[in-house]
Amino acid sequence: MTPRPDEHGPDVGDVRAALAALGAPPMPADVSARIGAALAEEMRSGARAAGTPPVGSSDDRPTGDTTAPEGPRPSGTRLRLVRPPHDGTGAPQRHLPSPEGTAGRRAPGRPRSAVLAGLVAAAVAGVAAVAVTVGAPSSPHVVSEESDLRAAGAGAVGEQGAGPLADPARRRACLTSAGVPDPGAALLGGRPYAVRGEPGTLLVLGTGVRGRFRLLVVDCDAGRGRLLASTTAGR
Structure with missing residues (x-):
């Protein structure tokens, strides 16, 4: 028998929105x-x-010579003559050919x-x-079972994975045996879920308050129920 949301229970959309609001902490x-x-x-x-002038080879031409040095040129490189700068004494400085069309060299x-x-x-x-490690550096916070349970509950809303506990009578008997208050609460979804390696069933139950719900992990076998984990979520 598939779980049916209680007409007077919390809205499934509110449940998903409340759980989706739990996000990862921002970077410090x-x-x-x-x-x-x-x-x-x-x-x-x-x-x-990139702005560093490329290294060229010097020659023995006299100072002030504005002709390009002769010799083999790399393929695809065109030489451009650069006006020789002055060093403040009136004498032009030796210049080097400046290749065009090539990318600047990286150091x-x-x-x-x-x-x-x-x-x-x-x-x-x-x-x-x-x-x-959320919070102050001196007090690291390790992600808890409660946080994991809430994250899993967000994906369990509307799912039909409660197995035998989808039957209201069997679910009520199991929750009563486990000592869960209000064992007849509306079932909003369920799926298999393990706590510390111990298999159980995750149940998303209504609370009668809009936007608030309970998450339970129970182990029910042969009419005996055990509560493995529980928390609440929402407003």
Whole structure:
């Protein structure tokens, strides 16, 4: 027999909305600031490297000579003569040919892709740390069974996985044996669920208050019921 929502029980949409509101904690501001600063520094380093003049070979031409040095030229490279700058003494300085049509050379070092990959990995590690250490650094909070149960309850709403407990009479007998108050509460959904490796059935039950519901994990066998876990969710 499939579970049927109680006409006077909580709305299934409210149940889903209440559970969906439980999201992952945001990344701490100091972690985000460090990652942003590292990315900005990497971009500045890349810009400085791209603006560095390429290294050329010198020749023995006299100072002030404006003709391009002779010799083999790389394929696809066109040489442009650059007006020699002055050093303040009136004598022009020696100049080097400037290749056009080629990308600026990057200073030796780690490739930018490798640096960015390391920053992304650091960001992922920071988010993972936030997921298990919420709150002050001196008081780490490990994700609890209650949080896991609420997350599972969000997916169990409307599901028909309660098995034999979908039958109101059997469910009432099991919950009464387990000492659960209001064993005749409306069933909103169910699915198999294990607590610390012990198999049971997760039941989403109405409470008579709109937007509030109970999550129970029970083990019912041969008319005997045991309560493995329980919590409430919603308003």
